[in-house]
Amino acid sequence: QQPVQSPQAVILREGEDAVINCSSSKALYSVHWYRQKHGEAPVFLMILLKGGEQKGHDKISASFNEKKQQSSLYLTASQLSYSGTYFCGTDSGSARQLTFGSGTQLTVLP
Amino acid sequence: DAGITQSPRHKVTETGTPVTLRCHQTENHRYMYWYRQDPGHGLRLIHYSYGVKDTDKGEVSDGYSVSRSKTEDFLLTLESATSSQTSVYFCAISEEGGTTHYEQYFGPGTRLTVT
Numbered sequence: 596q597q598p599v600q601s602p603q604a605v606i607l608r609e610g611e612d613a614v615i616n617c618s619s620s621k622a623l624y625s626v627h628w629y630r631q632k633h634g635e636a637p638v639f640l641m642i643l644l645k646g647g648e649q650k651g652h653d654k655i656s657a658s659f660n661e662k663k664q665q666s667s668l669y670l671t672a673s674q675l676s677y678s679g680t681y682f683c684g685t686d687s688g689s690a691r692q693l694t695f696g697s698g699t700q701l702t703v704l705p
Numbered sequence: 706d707a708g709i710t711q712s713p714r715h716k717v718t719e720t721g722t723p724v725t726l727r728c729h730q731t732e733n734h735r736y737m738y739w740y741r742q743d744p745g746h747g748l749r750l751i752h753y754s755y756g757v758k759d760t761d762k763g764e765v766s767d768g769y770s771v772s773r774s775k776t777e778d779f780l781l782t783l784e785s786a787t788s789s790q791t792s793v794y795f796c797a798i799s800e801e802g803g804t805t806h807y808e809q810y811f812g813p814g815t816r817l818t819v820t
Binding site for chain 1: 747748749750764795
């Protein structure tokens, strides 16, 4: 079953913060985050493993709450380059298959 | 960037014709995946492969078949194309190792239109 992402879309100004949530009805082994710019391929951002620590990548970080089967992506002091669609991919432990959410479209305005 | 190419990049075909899309990698990664991407649905797994001649179905496999005769190539075939298969198709690869733990790298995509 597809994880649920929220919000579906968010618009913010350069320098503002944003949080994107990903929630699953299944027990999760790991959560992956990807960013896709219009007309391009998705690009890997980070992976959070069950029992692992919070990850960070520049000013983008994420957390994974195993008990709630939720993950959140935190974008701090957003830059114009952060614009794109963010997808979470969840792994419930079956042979490296990921199930992706429908995406959150993030627009950063100057 | 991971060495993944897809061909063709764009294709228009007619309903009922067979279509084959190719994914080629130069990374010698074990796992290869085919996804389709449609508005509002994100990425949905069609088929995947965990080695030469080892493949399995994903979430939306009906109407699709795959083959992997070499590590570097993963072919997706639409046996008889339908308009519902109009989509953008992405290939991805992954390899387990160290701290990377099977992150997936995506190819540039193939835009397929079935008329």
